[in-house]
Amino acid sequence: MTRPLLSLTNVTVAAGRAATAKPVLDGVSLSLAPREIVGVVGASGSGKTVLSKAVVNWLEPPLTMRSGEVLFEGRDIYALRGADMRILRQRISYVGANPMGALDPTLPVGAQIVEKMRAVVPGTSRRTAERRIIELLDAVRIPSARNRFHDYPAQFSGGMMQRALIVDALVTNPVLLVADNVTQPLDVTVAAQVIRLMKELTTTFDTAVLFVSSSLPVAREACSRILVMDEGRIVEEQSTDDLVERPVYPYTRELIRQTPKIWGETVSTSRHDDQREVVLSLRDASQSYKVRKKTGFGGVNLVRAVRNVAFDIRRGDSFAIVGESGCGKSTLMRLLCRLELPSSGQILCAGRDIATLKGRSLLEFRGKLQMVLQDPFGSLPPRTAVGKMLEGPLRTHGWRVEARIRERVLKVMGEVGLPTELYEQLPLGLSAGQRQRINVARALVLEPEILIMDETLSALDQAEQFKLLDLFEKLQKEYDLTYIFISHDLAMVRKACNRVAVMYLGEVFELADNERLFFDPGHPYTKALLSAMPTLEPRRYRPEECLLEGEPPSPLDIPAGCSFRSRCPQAVDKCSRLQPSLTVRERQDFAACHLVLPPTASGGIGGVGTTVP
Known part of the structure; x- marks a missing residue:
């Protein structure tokens, strides 16, 4: 041997x-x-x-x-x-x-x-x-x-x-x-x-x-x-x-x-009620940045990080935004939170353009929309007691009665599974899962309507993810919350989200309900993401046929036509000349691909689009 x-x-x-x-x-x-x-x-x-x-x-x-x-x-x-x-x-x-x-x-x-x-x-x-x-x-x-x-x-x-x-x-x-x-x-x-x-x-x-x-x-x-x-x-x-x-x-x-099942079990996440209230609406939102050229004097390049994104998020949704690193997810998150203003287009909350909000109206918007960030260690001040962290948002929003503040904080700590003895303690020595529960409590303490989860579970092992997903489901029912999950974890998206937007190089390439996206994706890029998912189940899509090589094109030099064509295994001549727009596949399902025909062109039954061979 x-x-x-x-x-x-x-x-x-x-x-x-x-x-x-x-x-x-x-x-x-x-x-x-x-x-x-x-x-x-x-x-x-x-x-x-x-x-x-x-x-x-x-x-x-x-x-x-x-x-x-x-x-x-x-x-x-x-x-x-x-x-x-x-x-x-x-x-x-x-x-x-x-x-x-x-x-x-x-x-x-x-x-x-x-x-x-x-x-x-x-x-x-x-x-x-x-x-x-x-x-x-x-x-x-x-x-x-x-x-x-x-x-x-x-x-x-x-x-x-x-x-x-x-x-x-x-x-x-x-x-x-x-x-x-x-x-x-x-x-x-x-x-x-x-x-x-x-x-x-x-x-x-x-x-x-x-x-x-x-x-x-x-x-x-x-x-x-x-x-x-x-x-x-x-x-x-x-x-x-x-x-x-x-x-x-x-x-x-x-x-x-x-371990989440992708295709082997039914998940109750798909909702087709289009009559629910729209809580956030993006209308051709774009964001570009000027960066100085490495050569020459005073020249700049334009980085087009988000390009003409348009979709609605309805009350009670668990809406996912997925895609590779550098696709524009985090930039879009900053726009949704009004940490940045879009270079063009609009983002509407309750019918108002959030770019116009100031003073009291902006503070009210901040209370309605909260974030839970990715890093459970770097997002908490290490020298501040847990109770003081959770009191901070309430004080910022005008709460002054100490008894009411403490009562509210203790109530939220109980709801997210944090023991009350942590109130006076520092976060030192707490596990990643406990720290992330503190972040969730800090976001919930103002009773927001919308929670943005920016890779919230990516730093946790699957056991902690399992527990927090159950917690999110319980909190959504109790508070009538709307979730926006920004993630690269498609297994988590399959379990938790009812609607999914797939981004590539700043654009939305596909927008569909959970079941449709995982079982009948309309874009080759979505199939590539699904084929790359690590899973214990038999694969629905073969990696050798779908998996991508290399990096996306640079946002400094986006090619003409479809920006995905250089990596697409199904690219045709038309892809190099014309940029595809989102095409309706069925009801509220869309894909931006020349290979997808609209329902009227296909003659399909019930408005189902077909894919060109």
């Missing part, structure tokens, strides 16, 4: 040296063969990240190795010193889950990776390092690699940044790559490309991968074997297919139960 590349035996890690300190890892054993991809899955707090850092000898105080051994190529990595440790750093690489915060924002991406390579591989010339890194940027499919080498981190999308960090990990030709939740912050198409890249690494670079993830469907896509962690222990280990089809441990069965 081949000797394992990596072997952990009874590894126990504790938070502190005291004998009474509770283990974070408790007797963990695993092995990894050369060129193998092994997955480690579990909920937040199960010990996955500590395990991934223990493998690369990167435990930081107060974490300490209490017992066990970590053997890499037969050598105990915790016994290595000096030159041996430098060699280890060349042989093992680590990629984390926060691509945008991993590099210095003031230096070009390529220059930073050059410095890393020259530090880890002494004697490498700058010219050699630059040539090697450009080759790797091209190998991980970053477009125009030679030009992007000189760009800054802020000029990279999340997916491109994650691929750049994989390059950062590959510069030393490692034989082991530890990938810690690398797909969690990415949209589905980029995540699918990263998973495919991981598989290619095993053959192209002879690299083994320890793939740590909070998502069982994602691990299934990437790994041949999966280990399940719970409370610091490995509770189950099987081949991927056997684990999904025949789980043994109760926690594994619960993980599978909590």
Whole structure:
């Protein structure tokens, strides 16, 4: 038998040296063969990240190795010193889950990776390092690699940044790559490309991968074997297919139960009542930004971030806005919240253009529409007690009676599942799920009509997502809330939303009810998103026929005709000449594609459009 590349035996890690300190890892054993991809899955707090850092000898105080051994190529990595440790750093690489915060924002991406390579591989010339890194940027499919080498981190999308960090990990030709939740912050198409890249690494670079993830469907896509962690222990280990089809441990069965079903179950989210009140209406809303050209003097380019978006959101809707990174979702969110004003078009709330609101009327609008942001850690002030955070919005909106303020805050805390003893406590030490409940409570305390959820669940594991989705459903019934979910998680959208807008390069490409969009999408781009979804079910759409390659065109230089044609597997000559507009498919379902004919042209029954072969 081949000797394992990596072997952990009874590894126990504790938070502190005291004998009474509770283990974070408790007797963990695993092995990894050369060129193998092994997955480690579990909920937040199960010990996955500590395990991934223990493998690369990167435990930081107060974490300490209490017992066990970590053997890499037969050598105990915790016994290595000096030159041996430098060699280890060349042989093992680590990629984390926060691509945008991993590099210095003031230096070009390529220059930073050059410095890393020259530090880890002494004697490498700058010219050699630059040539090697450009080759790797091209190998991980970053477009125009030679030009992007000189760009800054802020000029990279999340997916491109994650691929750049994989390059950062590959510069030393490692034989082991530890990938810690690398797909969690990415949209589905980029995540699918990263998973495919991981598989290619095993053959192209002879690299083994320890793939740590909070998502069982994602691990299934990437790994041949999966280990399940719970409370610091490995509770189950099987081949991927056997684990999904025949789980043994109760926690594994619960993980599978909590994984949203995309096509295998009916969801009660579709609503066809067009008589409900319109609470928000977008009328050809667009947003452009001027950015200075890199060459010349005083010249500017126009970035068209949102282009002629028009739709209505009705009371009681759970409305989703989905699309790849850089499609304009976050810019549209800022327009809806009046954090920015559109460069053209209108956004109406209760029939009034929100751009005209001032003073008291603007404050009232702020009370009606609240936001719950993505980052459960960065969105809460760490030195403010939870109760004070929740009191803030009430005081801003004129509440002055202390007893009423405290009563309202405690009521909302109870509704979102927060214990009352947190009122006087700081948020330090709270889990991501608890912090996100504080954010939800802070948004609800003013009894708003509309809640905008900007990637609210993307930083949480699937167990916490499951709990919060149930909470959102309960709150919607109690408060008659209207939700706007901005997300790249299509499984969450399938479970929670009744209507979906699909965006690409600033435009809405498809607008449809939940059932129609997931079972009969009208646009090739929507099919590509659905084909890339990680799932435990049989796929309805084949990735090899639909999945996209590369990045969307630059918003600085949007091509003529259909902006999707360069990536579309079904593009025809007409796509290069004419820009498609949203075409009615049925009732309130629309798709902006030349391949979709309007119902009157198709002769379909009941107003159903057909797709041109």
